[in-house]
Amino acid sequence: MGLGCFALGLSAKAQLILKLLGAGNCARDVAEAVPCSKSTVNYWKNKFVGAGALRLVVKDVFNEYALTPYGSKILTTSESGVPEEVCCLEDYAVKFGVLDWGRADRLDWRKLGRPRNWEKLGVKIGAVRVVRTSKSVIVHPGKLRGFDVDELLMLSGRIVERVKGVLECHFDLALEEPGVPVHEPITRFYSDEAQELVKLGTTIVEDVGSIDNSPPERVPHEEYVGRDLAKARLMMPLRLGRLERQIQDVQREVAGLTVCVSGLVETLNRLLVPKEAERLGQVDSSQQQSGEDRGYIC
Numbered sequence: 001m002g003l004g005c006f007a008l009g010l011s012a013k014a015q016l017i018l019k020l021l022g023a024g025n026c027a028r029d030v031a032e033a034v035p036c037s038k039s040t041v042n043y044w045k046n047k048f049v050g051a052g053a054l055r056l057v058v059k060d061v062f063n064e065y066a067l068t069p070y071g072s073k074i075l076t077t078s079e080s081g082v083p084e085e086v087c088c089l090e091d092y093a094v095k096f097g098v099l100d101w102g103r104a105d106r107l108d109w110r111k112l113g114r115p116r117n118w119e120k121l122g123v124k125i126g127a128v129r130v131v132r133t134s135k136s137v138i139v140h141p142g143k144l145r146g147f148d149v150d151e152l153l154m155l156s157g158r159i160v161e162r163v164k165g166v167l168e169c170h171f172d173l174a175l176e177e178p179g180v181p182v183h184e185p186i187t188r189f190y191s192d193e194a195q196e197l198v199k200l201g202t203t204i205v206e207d208v209g210s211i212d213n214s215p216p217e218r219v220p221h222e223e224y225v226g227r228d229l230a231k232a233r234l235m236m237p238l239r240l241g242r243l244e245r246q247i248q249d250v251q252r253e254v255a256g257l258t259v260c261v262s263g264l265v266e267t268l269n270r271l272l273v274p275k276e277a278e279r280l281g282q283v284d285s286s287q288q289q290s291g292e293d294r295g296y297i298c
Contacts, residue, residue, distance in 0.1 A: 017044045019075060021054055022067030052145040070145050087230065088221075089152040090186040091127075093140045094160045094179035102172025104132075128163055137175065138182060139163045149187055149230045186223060187230035194220040 013034060020030040027045060031038040045065070048054040053071035058064035067075075098104075112130040127142030141159040144152045160179065167173045186209075194211055197203070198220040202212040209224040224230045 013040075014044050015075060017041055018048055018053060018067075018071060021045055021048070021065045022071055022075075024057075024064045024066065026062035026064065028062070052143075069151070070147075073147050087146065087149060087152070088188040088190070089144045089146075089149070089156060090188065091140050091142055092153070092156045092185050093138050093182040095136050095138045095182055096164065096179045097136045097176035098173060099176060100172070100174035102174065104171060104173060107171055128159060130163060130167070137167065137173070139179070149185075149227060152187075153185060153227065184226050185230070186225055187233075189222040189224075189233060190219060191222060194222045 013036060016034055017030055017036075017040075020033055021027070021041070021044075025033070027038055027041045031041045034041070045054065048071065049056070049065070051070070052068055053074055054065040055068050056063055057066045109130075109132050112132075114129070127140075129140040129142070131138045131140065139160045141156045141163075144155055146152050146155075164175055164179070168175060197211050198213050202210065204210040204212070209222065209229065211220075211222050213220045222233065224233055
């Protein structure tokens with residue numbers, strides 16, 4: 001199931017499971033409420049967590065989950081029947097120079113490279129990792145899915161700031177301001193068009209992006225480098241819709257003009273053809289009379 005069609009591809013049962021899990025109900029209670037087997041609930045739970053629609057908020061005997069903005073959009077889209085473009089902001093890493101390492105000698109940098117460790121530290125959005133170099137630390141907020149490029153960039157920035165705050169407050173690191181992005185933002189779109197185009201082969205345009213099915217997901221997608229290109233791609237369906245409506249308006253106007261022109265031609269035919277026939281008849285009579293006169297003279 002393509003992510004771009006996730007909302008429309010969900011059955012009523014799957015939508016109910018997402019809604020109940022997102023409200024904080026445990027899997028056992030959800031299975032009783034639907035009703036369905038607990039294994040079915042776990043199947044959809046794993047699928048929703050993997051897609052970024054649910055996030056774990058309480059890890060206990062019974063885990064509790066909450067809807068992410070993406071999960072809320074899925075439910076809203078499913079109810080309205082109007083699909084929205086799903087985009088994925090690739091890991092938008094930011095590098096901070098280190099002014100003072102503080103208590104960095106007490107840090108387990110291997111744990112800082114594990115997303116689950118950051119969930120324990122209170123950063124529960126994104127697959128956060130922190131990598132140390134000789135003079136800096138690099139914060140990786142992980143992939144983020146949603147429906148708006150600007151919102152994803154802001155969310156990524158907030159995650160990075162949250163991680164920076166943990167490093168400074170809990171471990172006394174002093175980090176330079178501002179951080180420097182490791183690369184330009186890269187955004188993926190999981191569209192039906194990409195699924196068709198990738199059958200023709202991978203297309204790569206330097207400094208723009210590509211259409212491919214690269215690992216680890218190996219799902220056909222469009223990939224754009226930079227915010228402006230991603231924003232333009234996000235607006236493309238809306239602009240195409242407007243263009244289609246404008247073309248339809250022009251077609252209606254042309255059809256109306258065609259009817260008017262046909263009526264005008266028909267009217268002109270009724271008015272002018274008899275007069276032209278009459279004129280031609282008069283000319284013929286005149287020529288005939290002229291010939292008779294010439295014959296008489298001779």
